[in-house]
Amino acid sequence: MAVCLLIALACRQVDELQTSGWTAETKLTEMAGHGGTRATDLLAKSGISHSVHGYAHDPRHPSYGQEASEALGVPPERVFKTLVAGVDGALAVAVVPVAGSLDLKALAAAVGGKKAVMAEPAEAERATGYVTGGITSLGLRRPLPVVVDSSALDHDTVFCSAGQRGLEIELAPSDLIAAARAQVAPIARA
Numbered sequence: 213m214a215v216c217l218l219i220a221l222a223c224r225q226v227d228e229l230q231t232s233g234w235t236a237e238t239k240l241t242e243m244a245g246h247g248g249t250r251a252t253d254l255l256a257k258s259g260i261s262h263s264v265h266g267y268a269h270d271p272r273h274p275s276y277g278q279e280a281s282e283a284l285g286v287p288p289e290r291v292f293k294t295l296v297a298g299v300d301g302a303l304a305v306a307v308v309p310v311a312g313s314l315d316l317k318a319l320a321a322a323v324g325g326k327k328a329v330m331a332e333p334a335e336a337e338r339a340t341g342y343v344t345g346g347i348t349s350l351g352l353r354r355p356l357p358v359v360v361d362s363s364a365l366d367h368d369t370v371f372c373s374a375g376q377r378g379l380e381i382e383l384a385p386s387d388l389i390a391a392a393r394a395q396v397a398p399i400a401r402a
Contacts, residue, residue, distance in 0.1 A: 249375030250351030277310030
């Protein structure tokens with residue numbers, strides 16, 4: 213009997229929230245900077261205007277970035293993935309559109325190196341403090357050089373991971389570059 217009562221109360225609260233216009237996206241946006249991820253906390257503390265968009269992550273999807281693009285209905289040229297690579301033995305972060313791929317030689321040149329290789333997922337997770345599929349250039353566990361592909365500047369806003377799977381941040385590319393303390397270079401291939 214007590215369980216039935218609890219379920220009835222929960223259903224009533226959900227109905228009241230939906231009637232008032234509350235959505236999961238509203239809650240995620242309110243949460244940003246208030247117990248959100250390190251990335252959303254950084255943006256909130258910096259006073260940077262942004263929106264947080266959530267979607268139901270499907271662990272069977274073959275591409276995290278493409279999944280975000282499809283789930284949010286955003287062109288893949290505006291959704292950016294964050295990749296970690298080793299450049300001459302030191303880690304660097306690359307932010308490129310999900311519609312393309314990372315040009316490792318261009319990344320190496322952008323950070324003053326000669327050769328770049330993709331970091332192993334476990335190494336990327338340890339260095340950034342985020343899980344694969346939720347890695348972002350914002351709020352990194354330890355400072356790393358960040359390079360954002362120059363195509364980001366072609367858009368009014370871009371999307372990048374908010375620091376967890378199924379959660380994206382939309383913001384102006386100039387704000388992403390400033391918050392990540394990134395440099396800009398043509399590091400993506402179509």
